[in-house]
Amino acid sequence: MTPPEESWYARPVFFVADCESALRFYAALGFEEAWRHEERGTAVAVQIQRSGAELILNRDAARAGGGRLFLSLEPGEVAACTAAFTAAGIEVHAATWGMPVRIVRDPDGNDLLFFDDELTRA
Numbered sequence: 143m144t145p146p147e148e149s150w151y152a153r154p155v156f157f158v159a160d161c162e163s164a165l166r167f168y169a170a171l172g173f174e175e176a177w178r179h180e181e182r183g184t185a186v187a188v189q190i191q192r193s194g195a196e197l198i199l200n201r202d203a204a205r206a207g208g209g210r211l212f213l214s215l216e217p218g219e220v221a222a223c224t225a226a227f228t229a230a231g232i233e234v235h236a237a238t239w240g241m242p243v244r245i246v247r248d249p250d251g252n253d254l255l256f257f258d259d260e261l262t263r264a
Contacts, residue, residue: 164249186200217259
């Protein structure tokens with residue numbers, strides 16, 4: 143018997159060199175810590191969340207970077223986020239990824255791609 147689709151629950155994992163440094167960056171994006179796992183007093187995995195989006199930051203300097211998360215937002219939210227991120231000193235880049243997107247790259251080289259329908263009208 144196949145379980146119903148709503149039983150699936152996925153969270154992407156971004157590898158980072160240091161969870162605490164990554165947390166400071168993601169806090170500036172409006173993410174909040176949901177839980178953490180520590181080993182010998184050092185965070186090795188931390189889940190963060192914002193508006194229903196969840197992401198696990200995993201400390202592994204050898205694998206850090208190269209992650210990509212695509213976030214579809216409600217119309218107008220990308221402009222609001224871009225303004226807030228820029229005000230917080232975070233670089234936001236306009237790009238095309240099959241559609242117009244705004245990209246934020248974390249200090250470890252992981253990308254967050256933001257899209258909403260307003261971008262296609264610009």
